[in-house]
Amino acid sequence: MNEPITPEKDYLTRRALLRSGVVVGSVAATAWLYRQFNAPRRAPVREVARLTNFVPATQQSPAATTQGFRADEPQTAYDDITHYNNFYEFSTDKEGVAPAAANFVARPWTIDITGLCAKPKQFDLDEILSIAPAEERIYRMRCVEAWSMVIPWAGFSLSKLLEKVEPLSSAKYVAFTTLLDAQRMPNQRGRDLDWPYVEGLRMDEAMHPLALLASGIYGRELPAQNGAPLRLVVPWKYGFKGIKSIVKIELVEKQPRTTWNAQAPDEYGFYANVNPQVDHPRWSQASEQRIGPDGGRRKTLMFNGYADQVGHLYAGMDLRTNF
Ligand SMILES: Nc1nc2c(c(=O)[nH]1)N[C@H]1C(S)=C(S)[C@@H](COP(=O)(O)O)O[C@H]1N2
Numbered sequence: 001m002n003e004p005i006t007p008e009k010d011y012l013t014r015r016a017l018l019r020s021g022v023v024v025g026s027v028a029a030t031a032w033l034y035r036q037f038n039a040p041r042r043a044p045v046r047e048v049a050r051l052t053n054f055v056p057a058t059q060q061s062p063a064a065t066t067q068g069f070r071a072d073e074p075q076t077a078y079d080d081i082t083h084y085n086n087f088y089e090f091s092t093d094k095e096g097v098a099p100a101a102a103n104f105v106a107r108p109w110t111i112d113i114t115g116l117c118a119k120p121k122q123f124d125l126d127e128i129l130s131i132a133p134a135e136e137r138i139y140r141m142r143c144v145e146a147w148s149m150v151i152p153w154a155g156f157s158l159s160k161l162l163e164k165v166e167p168l169s170s171a172k173y174v175a176f177t178t179l180l181d182a183q184r185m186p187n188q189r190g191r192d193l194d195w196p197y198v199e200g201l202r203m204d205e206a207m208h209p210l211a212l213l214a215s216g217i218y219g220r221e222l223p224a225q226n227g228a229p230l231r232l233v234v235p236w237k238y239g240f241k242g243i244k245s246i247v248k249i250e251l252v253e254k255q256p257r258t259t260w261n262a263q264a265p266d267e268y269g270f271y272a273n274v275n276p277q278v279d280h281p282r283w284s285q286a287s288e289q290r291i292g293p294d295g296g297r298r299k300t301l302m303f304n305g306y307a308d309q310v311g312h313l314y315a316g317m318d319l320r321t322n323f
């Protein structure tokens with residue numbers, strides 16, 4: 001997202017441009033279109049298992065919609081969700097992430113939960129997955145680069161995991177860390193970011209029911225490129241807050257260092273709440289490109305459309321300074 005990667009210019013790759021119909025009619029464009037349509041299809045993703053304790057949105061209460069758990073909008077195609085990725089540990093090329101992550105195996109896996117809590121513990125993946133059923137949660141996802149998707153995640157509220165370790169009242173923030181293993185995440189050999197990737201939330205944000213610990217997409221396990229085996233999804237914030245492949249969660253007193261904020265503090269805030277009124281220094285945040293053939297350009301909504309659910313968390317805060 002920082003130099004030399006220029007998202008404003010590159011956020012739609014040629015294939016995404018084609019799908020979104022932003023192609024101008026001309027002889028050259030026609031020839032190019034012909035080549036694109038006859039190009040081999042994307043490599044299929046490595047098959048991932050169906051989630052065993054999955055609860056589809058259709059089996060949930062109607063209240064799920066008003067609570068924000070179920071966006072009533074066309075869902076982005078699985079093929080786009082799994083081939084148009086930001087996951088710099090594998091590649092800085094969005095369509096290069098899936099092939100680079102194809103051999104990543106997310107088992108065995110543990111998550112350490114430490115810091116200001118009564119019962120710190122190292123959890124095995126299966127132990128975490130058994131805490132609660134994997135509920136389908138259909139969220140809008142808005143990347144800071146001004147593109148968006150609608151993704152049917154599966155998982156449960158992060159609060160359910162945090163409650164297990166009994167946070168102390170002195171815990172004001174939650175800090176998350178991605179796996180550091182250059183053998184398995186090859187682009188960690190380079191210096192595109194300061195590894196490992198780290199993110200953080202204020203305690204009340206982390207405890208909000210919409211903050212999701214995601215283990216799946218479309219009723220199946222998370223593919224590696226989407227953050228297997230467990231990642232964070234915070235639908236009212238820019239996508240970079242949704243840290244992938246988490247190995248450590250720490251309860252802390254002070255606001256933790258976070259990767260993109262440390263990389264470019266005037267471009268990526270700690271809060272990173274979606275806000276159409278606060279532009280990125282290099283591009284507008286007023287609108288976004290929905291990925292997919294019928295995606296189109298649309299206005300960006302305050303808190304990504306979740307203001308009714310989360311607005312109160314920021315009452316009295318200056319959202320220009322705390323961007
Ligand atoms: N560890 C890690 N987590 C990450 C990233 C990353 O590069 N590394 N990219 C972030 C960004 S910028 C976005 S938009 C989302 C993309 O998630 P997706 O590829 O599943 O759509 O993941 C976020 N989480």
Ligand SMILES: [Mo]
Nearest residue numbers: 143144239240
């Ligand atoms: Mo992003």
